[in-house]
Amino acid sequence: MESLILALFVCLVLALVTKYLSIPAIPFYILAGVLLGKTGGGLLTTNEISHFFSEMGLIFLLFFMGLGLKPERIASNRTAVLTSGIIDLNVNMIIGFAGAYLLGFSFTESLIIASAFYISSTAMAITSLIENRKLMLRESDTVIWLMVFEDLVLIIFLAILSAGNQNLIIFLVKIMAVLGVLYALAHYGKEFLISILDRDDELPILFTFAAVLTTASFSLYLGVPETMMVIALGVAFATTDPDAFEQHARPFKDVFLVVFFVFFGVTVDFSGGVNWFVIGAISLLAVASKLISGLLTGIFIHDSALSGLEIWANTIARGEFSIALAVLYGSPLVGTTIAAMVIVTSIVGSFMAKYSGMLRRGIVSHGRHRAASQRRMH
Template sequence: MEGFIIALFVCLILALISKYLSIPAIPFYIIAGVILGKTGLGIVHADEISRFFSDMGLLFLLFFMGLELKLDRIIANPQRVLTGGLIGLSVDMGIGFTAAYLLGFTLMESFIVGAAFYITSTAIIITSLIENRKLMSREAETIIWVTVFEDIVLIFILAVLSASDQNLLLFFVKIALALVFMYAVSFYGKEFLVSILERDDEIPILFTFAAVLTTAAFAIFFGIPQTLMVIALGAAFATTDPDAFEQHARPFRDVFMVMFFVFFGVTIDFTSGVDWFIIAVICTLAVVSKLISGMIIGVVIHGSTLSGLEIWANMISRGEFSIALAVLYGSPVIATTIAAMVIFTSIVGAFTAKYSTWMRKCIISHSRRKALMYHPHNGR
């Protein structure tokens, strides 16, 4: 318990520092966990309490993702979502999976590494677009839609990974029934739900918390993955009053997510059995692969490599979803690799996102100078 409180205070200080420097806090939380836990000082250990908080963090992260998942908007705008999304999926997932397989992971492990390698951090990317005041750029919209696509792919990945050891037909029937039930509740109980959310006492926040936990508990009872069910709950509730649910779920998500990151770091063991060669290759490729996919997306959608560079600069960071995959399905070796990749890419990504405008200017002026040198009369 003492360790837990120490971790909490370290995180509070780190959060203040990261806000002050306006860089993402996620890598710091993980590093704090690594330093306090197994690898470093060994002060903080994972126990029942921390595991509970980490689980809550994951559930609320996914519930929130469900709330944001407005399928009608994606259906209304399929071209933009699909083009960028499919390029990213095939390039990044392809490179990540192939690299992992060639480095000696099994097929299943390579799939998990590839998925974690592919999926970027919506939290980091959106915050940095706002903080760096890049919302207006045409690339920003493309980037946002690509992250939406990734969320949908994540749902499929979670379904595939959790279906692998079950009777498939029964599994999908159970999921379909649960979905029908949740959408029916949201549809027929909409007025009731909205009336609960509009109250200004503690009922809305209590209701939100209870709804997420009850869903998770029922999912375990019926033998269906709780991750998928809380996403579905979020998506179903999004048809009532998503803003109110976001408002009431946000405090839980924010606190529990921090615990989720720290205790992920705590359980990571960098001291024994770590292949630094694998980590170095995966980290480097994680940046390079996004450059390739970013460039292709930039050229295909905006017809410009500079746009591709901008997309790359903002989409390097991996984060919460990669860690979620590591926690749910990863062996210790996978978890270590993904931890290192998340720390590395989110720090590199923070810098590239901050200085991308400057990089762009340098490239433009450089190519102008070049053009003037070779064709002095065409320039300007």
């Protein structure tokens, strides 16, 4: 219990400082966990309570993702979303996988690292667009839709990874059945759900919490993992009143997810037997590979490499979903690598996103300057 209280207190301070400086908090939560956990003094240790909190954090993160997912929106914006999404997926998965495999990770480990390498942080990308006042840029739309596409791909990854030894087809049929049942419940119980959400006593928040936990607990009987169950619940609930559900689930998500980040940091062990070269290489590769996919997207969609630079700046940061993959499927070594990658990319990313405007102007004026001096020479 003391561990948890200490962790919450440290997070509170970190949240205050990072909000004040308007930099992303996620890397600092992880760093705090690292410094206070195994690698540092061992002041924080994982126990049953922290484990439960972390699990809740993951569950609510995925429930939220499900709520925000509206497949029909993608359909209305198909070509641009697909082009950028497919470039992003291919470039980053291939570079991530090849890099990890060549650096000595096994086939499965490389696959996990590649997935974590591919998924940018939706939370950090959106916050950076809002805080740096970039919403009007045409590249912003591309980034926003890219995040939606990545979320969809993540669900497919999670489904495949969590199938384990089960027959993939039977497993997918089970997931579809769960989704169908939840959809039907949301559809026929819509009026009941909305009447509950409209109340201003404790009922809406209690209902949201209970619904998410109950659905997650059903995974024991169905052989469908919790992750898939809560995403499906989110997608089904999104057909009723997603804003209300977001509002009532947000307090749980905010608190539990912070604990999830800290205790992920606690389990990471940077002290012994860590190959710094491998970790550094993956982190740098993660920054560089989004540059390639960003430039390609910029050229294909906006006809401009400069636009690509803007897209890159806002998608460098990896975050919550990469960590989720590490926690769910990563070995300790994979976890350490992903932790380092998240810390490096999110700090580089927040810096680039803040100064990308200056970078663009610098390149443009440099180009003009060079063109002018060339004209003078001729």
